[in-house]
Amino acid sequence: MTVAASAPGKVILFGEHFVVHGAPALVASIDLRATTIVERSESGGVRLSTGSRDNPAVRAAEYVLRKLGAAASLLIGIESKIPQSVGLGSSAAVAASCSAATLHLLTGGFDRDMILEASHEGEKTVHYMPSGIDTSIATFGGAGIYTRSSGYKMLSIALDEILIVNTGRQRRTGDLVLKVKKFSERKPELFKQLLDEAGQIVEEGLDHLRSRDLEKLGRLMSRNQELLKIMGVSSPEIEEAIALCLSAGAYGAKLTGAGGGGCVIAVADPDKLDKLILRISERLEAFRVRLGVEGVRIERP
Numbered sequence: 001m002t003v004a005a006s007a008p009g010k011v012i013l014f015g016e017h018f019v020v021h022g023a024p025a026l027v028a029s030i031d032l033r034a035t036t037i038v039e040r041s042e043s044g045g046v047r048l049s050t051g052s053r054d055n056p057a058v059r060a061a062e063y064v065l066r067k068l069g070a071a072a073s074l075l076i077g078i079e080s081k082i083p084q085s086v087g088l089g090s091s092a093a094v095a096a097s098c099s100a101a102t103l104h105l106l107t108g109g110f111d112r113d114m115i116l117e118a119s120h121e122g123e124k125t126v127h128y129m130p131s132g133i134d135t136s137i138a139t140f141g142g143a144g145i146y147t148r149s150s151g152y153k154m155l156s157i158a159l160d161e162i163l164i165v166n167t168g169r170q171r172r173t174g175d176l177v178l179k180v181k182k183f184s185e186r187k188p189e190l191f192k193q194l195l196d197e198a199g200q201i202v203e204e205g206l207d208h209l210r211s212r213d214l215e216k217l218g219r220l221m222s223r224n225q226e227l228l229k230i231m232g233v234s235s236p237e238i239e240e241a242i243a244l245c246l247s248a249g250a251y252g253a254k255l256t257g258a259g260g261g262g263c264v265i266a267v268a269d270p271d272k273l274d275k276l277i278l279r280i281s282e283r284l285e286a287f288r289v290r291l292g293v294e295g296v297r298i299e300r301p
């Protein structure tokens with residue numbers, strides 16, 4: 001028997017990195033999904049059809065087996081529409097979909113808390129102290145506020161679409177999280193100020209979303225970007241992508257996810273998005289995504 005499950009990627013609208021250190025972040029799922037297909041195999045423990053073992057899917061499936069006290073050999077296939085290592089939550093979506101498919105294959109059940117727990121374990125292959133934001137949004141979907149202490153609170157964010165620009169530069173989340181940790185140890189007072197301001201930005205961001213003020217939302221994104229830049233997680237590619245978005249008519253733009261390359265998000269009037277994409281696409285890959293989609297789900301029991 002084979003089970004397929006899928007989970008969405010994400011964009012962090014405000015608060016990445018600071019969320020690792022206890023501040024809130026505003027996050028939304030996107031309509032790009034990773035699908036994982038799990039089947040029993042004759043032998044070989046848990047492995048990917050590509051042969052690789054150090055993968056969030058493998059780690060998550062092994063965790064589910066351990067939790068259930070089950071011993072099974074599993075073969076895992078991954079089909080993902082989420083670009084990898086560019087800040088769109090691909091590894092968390094792979095981990096969540098694999099956890100769900102494994103759990104369903106072995107028990108016939110679907111338990112989001114268990115899926116979240118297993119995904120979190122899988123995410124540790126990507127970096128050593130994940131805040132849990134990526135796996136929460138992959139598991140529950142929608143959009144909302146995440147904090148390490150209280151977890152994910154789903155909210156209606158009244159923003160249907162956003163523009164994504166891919167700088168094309170892949171990077172490792174762990175390296176950037178470590179860079180911020182070192183910054184916080186080197187400059188504790190400045191870091192504390194930035195952390196406090198990041199928290200206020202999230203609050204303000206929510207207000208602008210509620211009042212659908214895209215212009216203020218854009219300006220706030222640019223402010224959030226400044227804070228990230230001070231900590232050293234921007235890059236020349238990111239700055240170039242942001243400048244392109246602004247000159248094409250976006251209200252504001254920022255990196256999303258860990259930075260160091262990866263993707264930039266930008267807000268603009270919905271009726272101008274296509275024109276912006278056309279202009280930005282002359283230099284970089286640009287596309288629009290729908291926000292607030294369904295979390296992890298079984299596709300083929």
Ligand code: MEV
Pocket residue numbers: 012015016017018019020087089129130131132133134173177257258
């Ligand atoms: C990665 O999508 C977001 C970071 O804040 C890391 C994390 O929260 O685990 C950079």
